[in-house]
Amino acid sequence: MTVKAKSVRESRTVKSSHVLPPDTNTHGTLFGGKLMAYIDDVAAIAATRHARQHVVTASSDSVDFLHPIKEGYSVCLEAFVSWTHRTSMEVFVKVISENLLTGERKLCALSFLTFVAIDDQGKPAPVPSVIAESEEEKWLFDGAPKRAERRRKRRDESKQLSRNFGTEKPWERS
Template identity: 65%
Template sequence: MHREKKFCKESRVIKTSHVLPPDTNVHNTLFGGKLMAYIDDCASLSATRHARNPVVTASTDSVDFLSPIGMEDSVCLESFVTWTGRTSMEVFVKVIAEHLLTGERRIAATSFLTFVALDQQKVPIEVPEVVPETEEERKLHETAIKRTARRRQRRDESQQLADFITTNKPW
């Protein structure tokens, strides 16, 4: 039996927002935590579109902040599923800052997240395979195996640390 297939574009989500004073830090740039919330929100929408089932965040590989996003900018996030395992999906998020007065655009951050699709009993379920079409999608799809291996190694290391550290109260 073959799994259903879906194109990357079917999971694409685009979200654009103003950068407003309550969203900024003492440097008048977008709070990193606020951007991380935007990233998780967009990525979860992409994963849900792909699976057409509820999803949970299994991991965030990294958020690489490449350029500050100021109040003179808009922040645009674009996410889509780049690779799938049996029940998991890797989602790529690119963050584009656009200076609203000049129109200059730059990549401000990138991130990879992993989601697992769940059935109504919250048990992981199979997801459709993903089919890349564009050069960008193909590159991300081809390099996903290496990221998946690093993700598994990091998770194993995190579990070993969790098994070692204590939950005792510090007082």
């Protein structure tokens, strides 16, 4: 099945939230886990917009926390599909904090996640390719195959770790 290519802007998703006291740690900054949940949520929306199918998170390359996000600030996440393979999509997420009183904004985190589109039977389904238009989009698109190869290697290492440290007893492994 062939699906029509889509521009990055068709998947672009923005989510903003006020950082309130229950969202913070003892340092008065946003919990890292809370930010990771926001990242997964906004990335899933972008992937679903691109595929127009159900999606599942396959991996998170990393979340690079560059600056803390303080209580009382806003946090704004922007996500979009930066590259696709046959059934998978790389989603780029950037996180910006804003001091709502001064207007000062900082890039606080970056992340790449991979999502897989699934059909009604839960099987991987084809997704549209990406049309990168802006310089930022083209730069991310061009670097994606190298990131995908690193993901594949990391996944192979995870499978090996799973065999070594999984729930099977060493003498039960075949």
